[in-house]
Every structure is written in C-alpha cells, then in structure tokens.
Amino acid sequence: MKGRIKMNHPGWLLIVLGLVIVLVGACWLAMNQWTWFGKLPGDLVIIGENSRLYFPITTCLIVSTLLTLGMWILSRWR
Numbered sequence: 001m002k003g004r005i006k007m008n009h010p011g012w013l014l015i016v017l018g019l020v021i022v023l024v025g026a027c028w029l030a031m032n033q034w035t036w037f038g039k040l041p042g043d044l045v046i047i048g049e050n051s052r053l054y055f056p057i058t059t060c061l062i063v064s065t066l067l068t069l070g071m072w073i074l075s076r077w078r
C-alpha cells in the first residue's frame with residue numbers, strides 16, 4: 001500500500017483549492033469579453049437621479065442552473 005495515493009490526504013484539498021482559484025481568475029479575466037453578462041432580458045436596472053441599482057435576476061438564475069448542473073454531474077461521477 002506504499003505506492004497508493006490516499007484520496008483523504010490533506011494535499012488534495014490544496015490541489016482542489018488551487019484549481020478553484022485558477023478557475024475564478026480565468027472567469028474574472030473573461031468577464032470583460034462577456035458584455036451580455038448582467039444585461040439579459042429580465043435583469044432589472046433602476047436608475048435614479050444620483051444612483052443605479054442592479055437586480056440581475058435572469059443572470060443569477062442561469063448561473064445557479066449551471067452550478068447546480070455541474071454539482072449534479074460531479075456527484076454522479078463520484
């Protein structure tokens with residue numbers, strides 16, 4: 001059993017956290033290219049005299065659906 005890698009080793013947590021950080025950073029960089037993000041039909045914008053208020057309802061629903069689908073796929077894969 002010396003040559004086997006244990007999946008409950010704390011090193012795996014660091015690897016997964018590193019991958020998540022890289023993924024978040026890549027999405028952050030790509031946000032400049034996604035001009036539609038936050039401006040979909042159903043996203044509410046209230047513009048006042050000295051302020052703006054955004055309610056990205058449709059965008060949040062799409063992101064939530066994609067994340068739920070991803071988590072479901074990961075749970076089935078496991």
